[in-house]
Amino acid sequence: MNFYNLTAHELLSLLDQKKVISEDVLKSLKERVSLVNKKTNAFIREPQVSSPAKGAFGIPVGIKDNICIADELVTCGSNILKGFRPPYDAGVVEKIKAHGSEVWGGLNMDEFAFGSSCESSFYGPTRNPWDLERVPGGSSGGSASAVAAGEAVWALGSDTGGSVRQPASFCGVVGLKPTYGRVSRYGLVAFGSSLDQIGPITKDVTDSALLLNMIAGFDKRDSTSVDTPVPDYAKALVKDVKGLKIGIPKEYFIDGIDPEVASAVHEAIDILKKEGAVIKDISLPHTEYAVATYYIVATAEASSNLARFDGVEYGLREVPDRVRKTPLIDMYETTREKGFGDEAKRRIMLGTYVLSSGYYDAYYLRAQKVRTLIKQDFDKAFGECDAILCPTSPTTAFKINEKVNDPLAMYLSDIFTIPANLAGIPAISIPCGFDKKKLPIGLQIMGKPFAEETLFRISYTYEQNTPWHLERAKL
Ligand code: GLN
Numbered sequence: 440m441n442f443y444n445l446t447a448h449e450l451l452s453l454l455d456q457k458k459v460i461s462e463d464v465l466k467s468l469k470e471r472v473s474l475v476n477k478k479t480n481a482f483i484r485e486p487q488v489s490s491p492a493k494g495a496f497g498i499p500v501g502i503k504d505n506i507c508i509a510d511e512l513v514t515c516g517s518n519i520l521k522g523f524r525p526p527y528d529a530g531v532v533e534k535i536k537a538h539g540s541e542v543w544g545g546l547n548m549d550e551f552a553f554g555s556s557c558e559s560s561f562y563g564p565t566r567n568p569w570d571l572e573r574v575p576g577g578s579s580g581g582s583a584s585a586v587a588a589g590e591a592v593w594a595l596g597s598d599t600g601g602s603v604r605q606p607a608s609f610c611g612v613v614g615l616k617p618t619y620g621r622v623s624r625y626g627l628v629a630f631g632s633s634l635d636q637i638g639p640i641t642k643d644v645t646d647s648a649l650l651l652n653m654i655a656g657f658d659k660r661d662s663t664s665v666d667t668p669v670p671d672y673a674k675a676l677v678k679d680v681k682g683l684k685i686g687i688p689k690e691y692f693i694d695g696i697d698p699e700v701a702s703a704v705h706e707a708i709d710i711l712k713k714e715g716a717v718i719k720d721i722s723l724p725h726t727e728y729a730v731a732t733y734y735i736v737a738t739a740e741a742s743s744n745l746a747r748f749d750g751v752e753y754g755l756r757e758v759p760d761r762v763r764k765t766p767l768i769d770m771y772e773t774t775r776e777k778g779f780g781d782e783a784k785r786r787i788m789l790g791t792y793v794l795s796s797g798y799y800d801a802y803y804l805r806a807q808k809v810r811t812l813i814k815q816d817f818d819k820a821f822g823e824c825d826a827i828l829c830p831t832s833p834t835t836a837f838k839i840n841e842k843v844n845d846p847l848a849m850y851l852s853d854i855f856t857i858p859a860n861l862a863g864i865p866a867i868s869i870p871c872g873f874d875k876k877k878l879p880i881g882l883q884i885m886g887k888p889f890a891e892e893t894l895f896r897i898s899y900t901y902e903q904n905t906p907w908h909l910e911r912a913k914l
Pocket of ligand 1: 555
């Protein structure tokens with residue numbers, strides 16, 4: 440039997456009824472990886488699980504390669520971490536193991552999660568299972584591609600400006616960025632510490648709720664983790680949106696958005712209206728500043744977080760042929776020169792620039808102020824509605840190499856996902872149709888802080904009314 444097309448909850452119920460055993464599921468998944476990973480390059484290396492976990496949740500979870508698993512390689516898609524094996528498990532990995540599940544590491548990503556296409560990995564680009572000539576989105580492109588291709592039943596990604604939701608949208612799967620503080624960042628290699636959140640990438644909304652159940656919760660080792668009770672998210676999987684107020688922000692339906700994307704999103708709005716949701720037009724007036732604000736805050740934090748990779752403690756160490764300055768400075772410089780790719784270098788330069796004295800006030804401080812305005816837009820909007828609905832991305836998956844030489848065009852892929860990170864609010868992307876090229880389209884729903892349950896309720900209701908989550912890429 441082929442298990443790779445099934446969701447985790449379907450597999451769990453088969454396991455429960457003793458219709459299958461976990462050994463068979465694991466074997467089938469491994470065969471699937473050997474068969475299709477040559478095409479997708481979703482896994483940087485074949486996942487290492489020799490014996491399946493026996494716990495209640497005995498379905499391995501794919502792990503993006505910036506989340507630490509003790510003693511296993513973690514590369515962040517970069518040459519600079521070559522050979523690095525963390526001595527500890529990330530908070531989410533501990534939780535998954537505690538639930539009796541195994542972790543499947545090695546999912547490809549843009550280098551240090553910088554990107555929207557999964558092309559900047561040192562280990563080569565990942566491809567979109569719906570069209571191998573196209574990108575899977577990024578930076579968690581490996582996670583989304585693996586789930587869409589059946590190489591992983593479910594997976595974790597990280598989302599700093601859209602990196603769970605945008606690839607989920609491009610690959611026709613479900614991607615959730617939880618509220619900032621809901622899921623521990625301990626053991627997630629930091630990109631933009633005030634924006635990063637780990638989130639589930641799954642085949643449907645039910646799996647998303649189950650995986651969030653596993654990973655959510657307080658962790659004192661992450662100072663921004665929030666100590667509030669974790670509800671049972673599975674209880675939010677109800678087909679009922681009657682009376683829920685859903686806001687449609689006018690700033691998210693702009694010129695330049697692919698008309699097929701806009702029309703799929705409008706059809707989704709109609710479905711929710713028929714189900715009893717109250718649709719309201721709203722405004723998020725500072726949306727146009729979100730991308731610029733993000734690229735100041737995120738690069739500033741990234742340049743500071745990447746300072747630790749200097750050849751001393753982690754991974755790669757390179758020295759020049761001859762002494763240039765001093766042996767120590769030479770080692771730092773050569774390691775960083777050879778270890779980082781172009782996009783990482785670009786971000787380090789941008790980030791260092793906006794933080795440097797003389798420019799700090801003009802850029803970084805100003806960006807922090809605008810970030811507050813963007814957050815206040817959401818506070819105000821959530822005074823009149825329970826959730827906000829819009830496209831996840833202005834387009835469907837683009838071609839490999841189409842945007843690599845135009846960083847600004849690449850940065851605009853995240854125009855609709857970035858505001859949720861700046862405001863710290865939860866947001867989910869769910870499949871809402873296909874364009875004429877049979878490429879998946881994503882619908883984004885954003886919620887109030889810690890209102891993941893509302894997102895699940897709306898997404899589940901929509902999913903129960905549509906067939907999109909049942910479609911599988913043919914590989
Ligand atoms: N594409 C955005 C960036 O390159 C977001 C990446 C992310 O969420 N990790 O910064």
